[in-house]
Amino acid sequence: MPTLIQPTTSAVTASSATEFQVGQRPVTLSADSLAGSEEVDIQYSGNGGRTWQTLQDDVGAITLTATRGQIYIEGPGKYRVAKDATASACGVDYTY
Numbered sequence: 001m002p003t004l005i006q007p008t009t010s011a012v013t014a015s016s017a018t019e020f021q022v023g024q025r026p027v028t029l030s031a032d033s034l035a036g037s038e039e040v041d042i043q044y045s046g047n048g049g050r051t052w053q054t055l056q057d058d059v060g061a062i063t064l065t066a067t068r069g070q071i072y073i074e075g076p077g078k079y080r081v082a083k084d085a086t087a088s089a090c091g092v093d094y095t096y
């Protein structure tokens with residue numbers, strides 16, 4: 001399981017280090033140890049990383065939370081994540 005963010009309590013900003021590609025195979029993105037209102041934000045680029053937008057559905061921003069620890073992504077493109085500061089060390093991983 002590749003790791004995008006190593007477990008840490010520090011906030012991690014979205015960058016090339018937290019990018020992953022979704023192609024023909026869908027990706028499951030997961031975060032552990034989130035609590036309360038802590039979130040992992042997901043950004044999407046449909047143009048190879050030139051511009052980024054928050055990943056959204058018809059309800060609003062799609063985020064990893066304490067109650068939604070996994071998200072299944074099947075739309076092709078480039079994605080990246082950013083993590084809030086957390087009370088416990090939290091990491092973010094993905095699997096194909």
